[in-house]
Amino acid sequence: MAVAGLLADARSLADIAREEASNFRSNFGYNIPLKHLADRVAMYVHAYTLYSAVRPFGCSFMLGSYSVNDGAQLYMIDPSGVSYGYWGCAIGKARQAAKTEIEKLQMKEMTCRDIVKEVAKIIYIVHDEVKDKAFELELSWDYRHEPPCPVTK
Structure with a gap:
């Protein structure tokens, strides 16, 4: 959530x-x-x-x-x-910029691990250093449940 x-x-x-x-x-x-x-x-x-x-x-x-x-x-x-x-969605302050970046991704051809990396890049791209506070991004990955193939069937 x-x-x-x-x-x-x-x-x-x-x-x-x-x-x-x-x-x-x-x-x-x-x-x-x-x-x-x-x-x-x-x-x-x-x-x-x-x-x-x-x-x-x-x-x-x-x-x-x-x-x-x-x-x-x-x-x-x-x-x-x-x-x-x-397939991909954004909420919050910079949602429009994030949605634009998400639309550029080929989600159907990516694994979950690839998507997590792209999400981290998008968060850094849409962060406005002048207006927004400094932040740290921490991600975790439960690789035991990683699907062996792309996200879609």
């Missing part, structure tokens, strides 16, 4: 996602598919846009997953409660 926006809202939505996944597993006996989880959380976020008594959530977030059956999946949920699946 990656988040941009109000972190308190993000923590609340992370708890909702955890609860949805736990309830699904206890009811059906297997892990929740990512599309189903994204749709459930998106419905919850959308409900907060319908009534004036509650404040809408002030964050966008991405959910990612990899499974042997479904391959790699990435979903983005925006504050209006809309959920879409993507």
Whole structure:
């Protein structure tokens, strides 16, 4: 899960996602598919846009997953409660510049390891040294679950 926006809202939505996944597993006996989880959380976020008594959530977030059956999946949920699946997506301050860089990549021909390296390059490309604070980028990789072939089937 990656988040941009109000972190308190993000923590609340992370708890909702955890609860949805736990309830699904206890009811059906297997892990929740990512599309189903994204749709459930998106419905919850959308409900907060319908009534004036509650404040809408002030964050966008991405959910990612990899499974042997479904391959790699990435979903983005925006504050209006809309959920879409993507090959590559960006949220936050420099999202347009990052999306432009992502569109240049040939995602279908890359392995997950290659994509992680490209993501790090994109983060450094879109960082504005004049306006933005200095940052350190730390990435980790769980290579035990790396698919032997490109991300797509």
